[in-house]
Amino acid sequence: METIYDEIEIEDFTFDPITQLFQYPCPCGDKFAVGIDDLQDGEDIAICPSCSLMVRVVFDPEDLKEYYDQLD
Template identity: 70%
Template sequence: MSSAIYDQVEIEDFTFDPDTQLFSYPCPCGDKFQILLDDLQDGEDIAVCPTCSLMVQVIFDQDDLEEYSQNIDQSANEAAIVV
């Protein structure tokens, strides 16, 4: 089994879902590469496609993750106000 990286992708090119805290990026097979915010914060930088097992390296700085963490906090506060 090969563990070669298919590509390197900037974090800004991923779609981020604050509810699931999941970053997604389209895979050539039609599915999506996925990685959790927690994994990135822990220093992981490989997003895997669950369908075809291709992998991409996520290019980011730890400082980039602060923006996404703040979005989660803001979403949680907005949800609390709606309730």
């Protein structure tokens, strides 16, 4: 069973349209990351690659439209 460190609103993440990743600072110094397509597919968990902590991204599916609009 997965243990969620915290729940973070999507507005608190930084979105990079080039990598198509949402990122949020992790206590270990690295960043939690999850792809926009993963969120679209219902995967709402962002994982830190350095320490394996996980956070749940709190969002409504319609919230993703504004981020997809940045992807020209």
